[in-house]
Amino acid sequence: MITHEEFASLLLIGTPSTYSPPTAIPPEHSSRLIALGYLADIQGKLRMTTPGRKRLAAGIQPSDQWIEKLRCSSCTNTGTVSLSQSGGDETPKVLSISDGFKVVQTEYGPDFHCNACNLPALS
Numbered sequence: 133m134i135t136h137e138e139f140a141s142l143l144l145i146g147t148p149s150t151y152s153p154p155t156a157i158p159p160e161h162s163s164r165l166i167a168l169g170y171l172a173d174i175q176g177k178l179r180m181t182t183p184g185r186k187r188l189a190a191g192i193q194p195s196d197q198w199i200e201k202l203r204c205s206s207c208t209n210t211g212t213v214s215l216s217q218s219g220g221d222e223t224p225k226v227l228s229i230s231d232g233f234k235v236v237q238t239e240y241g242p243d244f245h246c247n248a249c250n251l252p253a254l255s
């Protein structure tokens with residue numbers, strides 16, 4: 133997960149200007165981006181990592197998307213669900229889900245149940 137503000141900070145590190153003083157980004161952004169593996173703190177200087185460059189190349193997206201594997205806790209049903217969450221969203225949105233599973237909305241966000249057993253899927 134990366135917010136637009138954090139992406140902007142990544143962009144700052146990724147495109148240093150010869151004419152401006154050393155790039156400074158908010159410490160909460162640098163610690164987040166380092167934790168995500170997009171930046172590395174090398175002797176006190178922030179450097180772009182290869183995943184960071186890839187993330188930068190992917191551009192500013194309206195949301196981040198990822199896929200979770202689903203496995204029924206009772207039968208052998210397996211599948212995947214693709215989710216997205218943008219910076220402002222409290223909980224992820226379900227983009228698509230495999231046949232055999234269904235989305236159950238909870239106060240903590242979407243949960244996934246096996247259709248046949250009506251039991252929560254393990255992710």
Ligand SMILES: [Zn+2]
Nearest residue numbers: 204207246249
């Ligand atoms: Zn099942």
